[in-house]
Amino acid sequence: MKKIVVIGGGTMGLDIAQVFAKKEFDVVVRDINDDIIKASEARLNKGLDKLVAKGKMDEAKKADILAHMTFTTDLNLAADADLVVEAAIENLDIKKSIFAELDKICKPETILASNTSSISITAIAAATQRPDKFIGMHFFNPATVMKLVEVIRGAHTSDETYQAIHDLSVEIGKEPVEVNEAPGFVVNKILIPMINEACDLLYTGVASAEGIDTAMKLGANHPMGPLALGDLVGLDVCLAIMDTLYNETHDPKYRASLLMRKMVRAGKLGRKTGVGFYDYRK
Numbered sequence: 001m002k003k004i005v006v007i008g009g010g011t012m013g014l015d016i017a018q019v020f021a022k023k024e025f026d027v028v029v030r031d032i033n034d035d036i037i038k039a040s041e042a043r044l045n046k047g048l049d050k051l052v053a054k055g056k057m058d059e060a061k062k063a064d065i066l067a068h069m070t071f072t073t074d075l076n077l078a079a080d081a082d083l084v085v086e087a088a089i090e091n092l093d094i095k096k097s098i099f100a101e102l103d104k105i106c107k108p109e110t111i112l113a114s115n116t117s118s119i120s121i122t123a124i125a126a127a128t129q130r131p132d133k134f135i136g137m138h139f140f141n142p143a144t145v146m147k148l149v150e151v152i153r154g155a156h157t158s159d160e161t162y163q164a165i166h167d168l169s170v171e172i173g174k175e176p177v178e179v180n181e182a183p184g185f186v187v188n189k190i191l192i193p194m195i196n197e198a199c200d201l202l203y204t205g206v207a208s209a210e211g212i213d214t215a216m217k218l219g220a221n222h223p224m225g226p227l228a229l230g231d232l233v234g235l236d237v238c239l240a241i242m243d244t245l246y247n248e249t250h251d252p253k254y255r256a257s258l259l260m261r262k263m264v265r266a267g268k269l270g271r272k273t274g275v276g277f278y279d280y281r282k
């Protein structure tokens with residue numbers, strides 16, 4: 001594999017792109033309009049400058065990463081890609097329309113992967129004529145740091161496709177775990193309902209946000225409290241995952257917290273909007 005296209009230059013897409021560029025793959029980041037793509041490129045520059053200032057990266061490596069990355073709004077740059085990793089918003093219809101287009105644009109051997117947090121790989125793959133070359137490649141936030149990649153087989157994913165993404169994950173320094181398709185896969189089936197419970201504790205006044213997070217850090221030895229983690233993941237992403245868990249199972253234990261839904265409606269999505277359970281604007 002040489003050329004990788006990442007769809008979406010948001011929280012996950014930009015970091016995933018950076019992981020590949022660091023390993024000298026040619027990476028294209030594609031988002032929907034000029035303002036978003038420019039903001040994404042600016043965030044990359046700022047992030048790399050910070051690493052250089054802290055002595056964690058030298059100027060030569062920064063220049064090398066930038067030289068391996070292209071920012072665009074043009075999906076046609078995916079025509080000769082070996083792999084496309086989609087990290088657009090967590091919505092089945094949007095993901096299906098992106099992949100239906102990619103299926104027409106990309107060469108027949110291109111592997112199509114989604115970084116979805118919870119949506120059925122088989123359902124997204126159905127938008128393409130190549131479900132055997134379709135797979136889940138699920139990175140964790142921040143993708144530049146977190147070691148895990150869940151490699152998710154859809155109903156039609158071939159062994160060759162699975163092996164290629166497994167091997168690629170190892171090549172970029174990650175630890176792949178093989179997962180069979182199920183709502184939320186492994187990590188989010190456990191993690192997001194925990195964040196949802198924390199929202200309910202806050203909503204019902206059992207403890208303050210700081211109290212809930214401190215309790216879980218000191219009482220369960222978690223490095224970060226569940227509400228701070230919700231802010232990091234993005235509450236819109238958490239809500240979309242809860243809704244997928246509920247809609248796929250109809251089990252009431254997956255009902256999204258009313259507070260989580262209210263915060264998403266209010267645009268309080270966490271770090272990416274500056275406000276969530278905590279205020280990041282200062």
Ligand SMILES: NC(=O)c1ccc[n+]([C@@H]2O[C@H](COP(=O)([O-])OP(=O)(O)OC[C@H]3O[C@@H](n4cnc5c(N)ncnc54)[C@H](O)[C@@H]3O)[C@@H](O)[C@H]2O)c1
Nearest residue numbers: 008009010011012013031032087088089090116117141233
């Ligand atoms: N945030 C997390 O912690 C996390 C972790 C793992 C996986 N994910 C998954 O990764 C995906 C992206 O999540 P995120 O947190 O980066 O969201 P985000 O909102 O930060 O970024 C999404 C980006 O996709 C862009 N986009 C929307 N439609 C597009 C299209 N048609 N073509 C190209 N770009 C498009 C948006 O403009 C935005 O820049 C979701 O499926 C999410 O569930 C998120």
